[in-house]
Amino acid sequence: xxxxxxxxxxxxxxxxxxxxxxxxxxxxxxxxxxxxxxxxxxxxxxxxxxxxxxxxxxxxxxxxxxxxxxxxxxxxxxxxxxxxxxxxxxxxxxxxxxxxxxxxxxxxxxxxxxxxxxxxxxxxxxxxxxxxxxxxxxxxxxxxxxxxxxxxxxxxxxxxxxxxxxxxxxxx
Amino acid sequence: xxxxxxxxxxxxxxxxxxxxxxxxxxxxxxxxxxxxxxxxxxxxxxxxxxxxxxxxxxxxxxxxxxxxxxxxxxxxxxxxxxxxxxxxxxxxxxxxxxxxxxxxxxxxxxxxxxxxxxxxxxxxxxxxxxxxxxxxxxxxxxxxxxxxxxxxxxxxxxxxxxxxxxxxxxxxxxxxxxxxxxxxxxxxxxxxxxxxxxxxxxxxxxxxxxxxxxxxxxxxxxxxxxxxxxxxxxxxxxxxxxxxxxxxxxxxxxxxxxxxxxxxxxxxxxxxxxxxxxxxxxxxxxxxxxxxxxxxxxxxxxxx
Numbered sequence: 001x002x003x004x005x006x007x008x009x010x011x012x013x014x015x016x017x018x019x020x021x022x023x024x025x026x027x028x029x030x031x032x033x034x035x036x037x038x039x040x041x042x043x044x045x046x047x048x049x050x051x052x053x054x055x056x057x058x059x060x061x062x063x064x065x066x067x068x069x070x071x072x073x074x075x076x077x078x079x080x081x082x083x084x085x086x087x088x089x090x091x092x093x094x095x096x097x098x099x100x101x102x103x104x105x106x107x108x109x110x111x112x113x114x115x116x117x118x119x120x121x122x123x124x125x126x127x128x129x130x131x132x133x134x135x136x137x138x139x140x141x142x143x144x145x146x147x148x149x150x151x152x153x154x155x156x157x158x159x160x161x162x163x164x165x166x167x168x169x170x171x172x
Numbered sequence: 173x174x175x176x177x178x179x180x181x182x183x184x185x186x187x188x189x190x191x192x193x194x195x196x197x198x199x200x201x202x203x204x205x206x207x208x209x210x211x212x213x214x215x216x217x218x219x220x221x222x223x224x225x226x227x228x229x230x231x232x233x234x235x236x237x238x239x240x241x242x243x244x245x246x247x248x249x250x251x252x253x254x255x256x257x258x259x260x261x262x263x264x265x266x267x268x269x270x271x272x273x274x275x276x277x278x279x280x281x282x283x284x285x286x287x288x289x290x291x292x293x294x295x296x297x298x299x300x301x302x303x304x305x306x307x308x309x310x311x312x313x314x315x316x317x318x319x320x321x322x323x324x325x326x327x328x329x330x331x332x333x334x335x336x337x338x339x340x341x342x343x344x345x346x347x348x349x350x351x352x353x354x355x356x357x358x359x360x361x362x363x364x365x366x367x368x369x370x371x372x373x374x375x376x377x378x379x380x381x382x383x384x385x386x387x388x389x390x391x392x393x394x395x396x397x398x399x400x401x402x403x404x405x406x407x408x409x410x411x412x413x414x415x416x417x418x419x420x421x422x423x424x425x426x427x428x429x430x431x432x433x434x435x436x437x438x439x440x441x442x443x444x445x446x447x448x449x450x451x452x453x454x455x456x457x458x459x460x461x462x463x464x465x466x467x468x469x470x471x472x473x474x475x476x
Binding site: 001017018019020021024040041042043045048051054055056057060061062064065067118121122138139141142143 | 173174175176177178179180182203206207210211213214223225227251274275276277278280281360361362
């Protein structure tokens with residue numbers, strides 16, 4: 001069947017089997033390898049992408065279910081440099097990426113793309129003043145870091161939440 | 173892991189979904205959010221010949237105030253339930269429990285109708301719908317019929333739905349909004365409940381309370397003996413001792429039968445205490461790791 005997904009603003013169309021998973025479509029058809037396959041069982045969150053702005057685990061969706069919809073992967077998160085270069089190809093970072101960089105919110109890095117996308121979704125749908133440390137930890141329950149480097153991931157998420165004005169007690 | 177091959181048909185409307193079901197019969201399986209079905213298909217535990225994707229049918233995504241009842245479209249996601257202002261006001265137990273299912277990514281995809289129709293006894297929402305005495309609305313070629321929640325789950329992953337029917341709506345009376353408690357024991361936050369209990373105040377129930385149990389039998393069940401004991405004037409502690417009387421729990425890697433029976437009594441007591449507490453009862457704190465057996469028990473409830 002023909003599946004067409006807008007990935008990071010670019011339309012990607014292909015003839016695929018109905019059983020192709022969205023994460024396979026992203027990695028093998030669109031060639032975007034930033035989205036990792038970890039557990040392949042909806043547990044670890046390494047394959048988290050945004051579907052119409054909401055975080056989803058792309059190992060537990062068919063590509064067919066995303067047909068005609070908008071997907072954003074880690075490659076599409078950085079702002080457009082405005083010089084014709086591909087998103088992510090420059091030093092420009094999305095605020096969540098910058099927070100992970102500044103707070104060293106990673107160790108081996110395998111979970112990082114999924115963590116960043118999950119944090120981006122968490123902040124986008126948070127009510128103002130709602131994200132404290134407990135809310136961030138609960139909000140990231142769908143993402144596992146096998147290095148157990150959660151402390152700095154949570155610090156990064158809180159910093160990004162403060163910048164977005166949704167952190168508890170934020171004064172911005 | 174990828175599923176065995178199947179044919180895929182996306183239904184643009186309810187009418188189209190019914191016609192796909194009529195065409196493909198037993199070979200067809202409905203796909204909503206897919207977060208119960210796709211994992212089973214990836215493990216080849218389910219191998220439907222035709223997947224009818226109803227996930228985008230917008231006419232089944234709503235929460236409506238219909239006077240005596242709140243009507244919920246079957247394809248409303250757990251995320252949308254958890255944020256819905258009407259539910260938060262009228263049936264906060266539904267919004268709260270929906271907001272505890274799985275993790276945010278799962279809640280963005282999973283739907284209340286999918287959860288009910290899949291019929292897993294370890295799912296949270298079916299027990300809540302049971303405790304509230306809800307009604308499920310199915311639509312098929314012979315028209316629309318209402319099924320009491322108590323008659324919906326027939327056996328392990330089996331429901332009263334006919335192969336050519338679609339679950340379209342969940343109807344919940346508003347009397348369950350006054351006081352509620354939900355207690356869920358999990359090993360990790362995102363896991364299925366090892367055992368969970370929900371208690372809701374109900375004006376229409378003999379004992380004034382509905383009690384549902386998660387993962388205490390092959391289907392979601394009501395703790396009828398607890399409800400009856402309360403109607404007969406038993407104290408909460410006495411009634412909670414009967415929490416496992418109507419159950420038939422299994423043993424698995426997480427818990428033995430005896431442990432589940434014990435935990436059910438504790439969780440039912442806590443859920444009842446919260447549901448029956450005065451307005452000062454308020455929200456409970458979430459217990460993290462360190463509770464019984466090194467597991468975490470999330471506990472919350474309220475009243476108004």
